[in-house]
Amino acid sequence: MTGRRLRAVVLAAGLACLAAGRLGPSGADGGGEALAAPTRAKPERVVLVVLGGGVRTEEMLGRPDLMPTVREIGRAGVVSGGWAAGGDDPVDATEAILTGRDVPPTTPNPTRPAHPTVLEYARKVFPDPHAVWYASYADGEALDLAVSGHAAFGAAFAPSFAVGDGPFGEPLKGLFARFGRPNPTPARAWALLDAMRDATAAAASRRGVAPPTAAAAAEERRLERALLEEVDRRATGLAGPAGLDARALRAGLTVLKVFRPRLLVVRLGQADVAMKDLYGYWDVLKRDDAELARFRRELAADPALATTTTLIVVADLGRDAAQNAAGGYSRGDGSASLRTVALVAEGAGVRAGAVARAPRATRDLCPTIGRLLGVPTPFAEGRARDDLFVFD
Secondary structure, three states: OOHHHHHHHHHHHHHHHHHHOOOOOOOOOOOOOOOOOOOOOOOOEEEEEEEOOOOOHHHHHHOOOOOHHHHHHHHHOEEEEEEEOOOOOHHHHHHHHHHOOOOOOOOOOOOOOOOOOHHHHHHHHOOOHHHEEEEEOOOHHHHHHHOOOOOOOHHHHOOEEEEOOOOOHHHHHHHHHHHOOOOOOOOHHHHHHHHHHHHHHHHHHHOOOOOOOHHHHHHHHHHHHHHHHHHHHHHOOOOOOOHHHHHHHHHHHHHHHHHOOOEEEEEOOHHHHHHOOHHHHHHHHHHHHHHHHHHHHHHHHOHHHHOOEEEEEEEOOOOOOOOOOOOOOOOOOOOHHHHEEEEEEEEOOEOOOOOOOOOOEHHHHHHHHHHHHOOOOOOOOOOOOOOOEOOO
């Protein structure tokens, strides 16, 4: 089967999944384009990217050779250091971000958070399963962070998940196994598709068939392109440093472009190599930043997303101030380098150039996202950051 025929089959499978509701709950260039100029209007959607595995502020904000895109986001919106992490390891620290509550160390750690996450809060307000998504660099227990064991929330309000092969993983897996992976779509293919579509519409009109409205045609083209780009994403091997992180960001991008969710959380995690491999850690940060640049560029290029989206990027936890015997960075010295992290944000509802008041903690993000989306977060203990974001 030709690559063109495979794409047609995949597109049909993807559209069928959308229609049947089968996708319910269950990526070295820097910079990129900024989102549209910040507005005082509340956003329609929030994207939270968690740089997981332990990323020091020194690298996130102080090394433009490693993370230029993060610095560009901060220049376009807000940039702030000194946010107290809410846990002693990356799992607990991420849980604190999602639940809005600091997580004390326990042995053994519970499988799921005890309190609801911002994802569950959002699902309770937005019942459409495609309105809230969690994209993760890993599956299994890594997905447990998204859904609590709370009696009033839990699995009934779980988000949709995009992990590994992304939101269209299952439909594409069988097709790729049978027909092989196609070559990436050449740039001229998009113009050819448009020409074919126009010719088809003209022929139908001559037979007396009314053409679709301009809005319907635009929506059909948007979905078609997003799904075909997902085929290209799956046809590209994402290995090497931060390969899993890259897959998570690209899966998240597909979710944004196809489903237009109200809340998307993307959790990365491969910076955990820092303990034993300093250069590996730097390579991960470079790759994560390059994929973030791609994500930001695609977001800015979509008019429906660029003006309505808040993008927040935060580290889960820091690392020790000094290198260990292996030349890497451990976690355990109790320093500000370990216990505090950096945050950058841009887009709708962001007070560009604002300075965050003290005290500030990552547990503040859950109620902040809730206020941005009009979602109550009754069990969160952080405070919504009206010094950085517009809520009215």
